Amino acid sequence: MTQQKCDGYLSEIQERMDGDVFKAMLEVMAQRLMEEELALHLRAERHERTQERRGHRNGYKGRSLKTRMGELALQVPQARGVEPYSPTLFAKWQRSERALLVACAEMYFMGVSTRKVKRILDKMGGFELSASTVSCIAAELDEKLTEFRQRRLDAYTWPYLMVDATYVKVRKKGRVVDQAVLVVAGVNNDGRREILTWRLADVESEDTWTEVFRELKQRGVSGVQWLISDGHAGIRAAVRTQFTGVAWQRCWTHFMRNAMAKVGHKHKDAFAKELKAARKFDDVKTCLMEAERVAQRWEKDYPRAAQQIREQFEQTLAVHDLPPEHRRRVYTTNIMERLMKEIKRRTRVVGIFPNEASCDRLVGAHLLERDETWHCERMRYLVMEHLKEPVPKTKTAKRTAA
Numbered sequence: 001m002t003q004q005k006c007d008g009y010l011s012e013i014q015e016r017m018d019g020d021v022f023k024a025m026l027e028v029m030a031q032r033l034m035e036e037e038l039a040l041h042l043r044a045e046r047h048e049r050t051q052e053r054r055g056h057r058n059g060y061k062g063r064s065l066k067t068r069m070g071e072l073a074l075q076v077p078q079a080r081g082v083e084p085y086s087p088t089l090f091a092k093w094q095r096s097e098r099a100l101l102v103a104c105a106e107m108y109f110m111g112v113s114t115r116k117v118k119r120i121l122d123k124m125g126g127f128e129l130s131a132s133t134v135s136c137i138a139a140e141l142d143e144k145l146t147e148f149r150q151r152r153l154d155a156y157t158w159p160y161l162m163v164d165a166t167y168v169k170v171r172k173k174g175r176v177v178d179q180a181v182l183v184v185a186g187v188n189n190d191g192r193r194e195i196l197t198w199r200l201a202d203v204e205s206e207d208t209w210t211e212v213f214r215e216l217k218q219r220g221v222s223g224v225q226w227l228i229s230d231g232h233a234g235i236r237a238a239v240r241t242q243f244t245g246v247a248w249q250r251c252w253t254h255f256m257r258n259a260m261a262k263v264g265h266k267h268k269d270a271f272a273k274e275l276k277a278a279r280k281f282d283d284v285k286t287c288l289m290e291a292e293r294v295a296q297r298w299e300k301d302y303p304r305a306a307q308q309i310r311e312q313f314e315q316t317l318a319v320h321d322l323p324p325e326h327r328r329r330v331y332t333t334n335i336m337e338r339l340m341k342e343i344k345r346r347t348r349v350v351g352i353f354p355n356e357a358s359c360d361r362l363v364g365a366h367l368l369e370r371d372e373t374w375h376c377e378r379m380r381y382l383v384m385e386h387l388k389e390p391v392p393k394t395k396t397a398k399r400t401a402a
Helices: 003-016 020-042 088-092 095-109 114-123 131-149 206-218 233-242 252-260 265-278 284-298 303-317 324-330 334-350 356-375 395-400
Strands: 056-067 070-080 160-172 175-187 193-201 226-229 247-250
Touching: 020 056, 020 070, 131 356, 160 334, 160 356, 175 206, 175 334, 175 356, 193 206, 193 356, 206 233, 226 233, 247 252, 247 303, 252 265, 252 303, 265 284, 265 303, 284 303, 334 356
Parallel strands: 160 226, 226 247
Antiparallel strands: 056 070, 160 175, 175 193
16 A cells, blocks of 8 residues: 555545544554555565565554544554654644644634634544644644645646635634635646645735736746636636636536526526536537527526526537536536535634634645645546647637636
């Protein structure tokens, strides 16, 4: 088992846990994980004699690991005749867990709802931290996140970029304000997806997205051909100046959500079925003709929905000429939707962050963990050989360029 498989295995188990039964399962799997990791460290399995072997096993040392599932009782394998073995399990548990812990502790030190904070900390395993300990944990996390956010991105080209944003509540200068969390992910020319960057901003606007895109280019992002997002005007304006000539794809999920909001409940199913059917044709021209028929059919009852179809439907077809294997992956920002949902779930535990740094730390820790999970995936997200020849920009792509 490789180190990447070890990391991925633990992440998968933790994501699926629910209940005390699984706490026991986690203990067993964590123990096995450390055994596998020590074998990698020694370059030999237990009782195996090889030329590559370095050092020997040297018993076990008891150690506990506190998680939201409760305290795990583990036996850490020891080594002699080689540099000390330190399980990544403890170092990586889990950056987002530690970021949440720091956020809660900071709330406590600032006098925020001590009963609520204690309830959260008890749920995480009953931690008691001093201000100095919180400071050390925060500094360690910040160092890792800074390294991640500033890494070079010029080892690959990035044909696809997906962007999205959500809002969280942060205390600033004595007031509680909404802060935008801007996130960019990409798929590189090896078919692998990565988290490229994130940023907190007072508002989601052309200026803030321009800063994000400019920073990505400075770090080496190039070769962008398609950018997928919702219809936010600030994103589209920033794309026009920072990624000239890039085709902009309006996310189909956002388009459908907005259109459905303009239709009465009793007609939603029929309307959705017809609109989805309109984009299933192979050629763009037929898709547009069918969409116009849908608009005409529903225009009398729902003129605003018909107007949206006429104004925006074509913008959902920018990737329509891609190979089907790619098209079904990138015609929406669903991977971003899942990221945003998880960010909201984790930030909801805190409620109101005591400061921007605390919020940025928790969001960044989650995104770093998600990026590591993607790196451990056995299968590539996209098979780039399907794009052997550069896909010519169709008339639709030109018209929908941001």
